[in-house]
Amino acid sequence: MALPVLYTYFRSSCAWRVRIALALKGIDYDQVAVNLIKNGGEQYQEQFKMKNPMGQVPLLVIDGVSFSQSLAIIQYLDETRGGPHLLPSEPKQRAMVRMIAEIIASGIQPLQNLETIMRIDEKPREAWVQHFISKGFKAVEKMLQDTAGRYCIGDQVTMADLCLVPQAHNANRYKVDLTPFPIICRVVRNLEELDAFKAAHWACQPDTPAELRQT
Secondary structure: OOOOEEEEOOOOHHHHHHHHHHHHHOOOOEEEEOOOOHHHOHHHOHHHHOOOOOOOOOEEEEOOEEEEOHHHHHHHHHHHOOOOOOOOOOHHHHHHHHHHHHHHHHHOHHHOOHHHHOOOOOOOHHHHHHHHHHHHHHHHHHHHHHHEOOOOEEOEOOHHHHHHHHHHHHHHHOOOOOOOOHHHHHHHHHHOOOHHHHHHOHHHOOOOOHHHOOO
C-alpha cells in the first residue's frame, strides 16, 4: 500500500501542525515540497491547484482522498488512526482545544501569512503581524490560566498544542515581545522537549535550505 503523501513547505506553520500530528501518530509518509516563494509560489501553479484549488499547503493524500486545511486533517487522523488522542473525550475540554486551535488557525495565522502581508506596504508589515499575534496570544494566555498543566489542556498533548508551537516560532520570527505570555512560553518549552515536535520542526525538513538546516 502506498504511503500517505504530504504536500508541505518547511516554514509553513499550517503544514508544521500536520507534521507534528503524523509524528505523534507514528504514521510514515512521503513529502512533496511546495516552495511558497520560488517562481512566484509553486502553490499557485496549475498543476498544484488541480490538487488543491485554494493553492495552499498542507495537502495530505491518504486513504484515497486529498485533504486540505490543517485542522480538518488533524481531526481526520485522530478519528482514523491509533496513537495518542489529540482531541479529549470530555466535551468541555474538547471545546477548549478547538477554541485555542481556532484562535490561532483563524484569528492569527491568516493575518500573518505570506499572501496577506505581501499586500501591505513593506514598512508596517512587522507591526501589523506583531499586533495580531499579540492580540491572539492575549486571548490564549487568558484561557491557559484555567486549562494549562504541562501542556495547553492539562498534561495531554492536543490539537491546541500542535497549533501553539508553530505560532510561537512565528512570534519570535516577527520579534513579538513574549514577556506578557509566561504560560504560553512555559507550555511551548515543554512541548519542544517531545520527540514528535523535534522531528516536525521546520529546521530539519527535507526541503529546509542548507543554510537554515539544524540537526
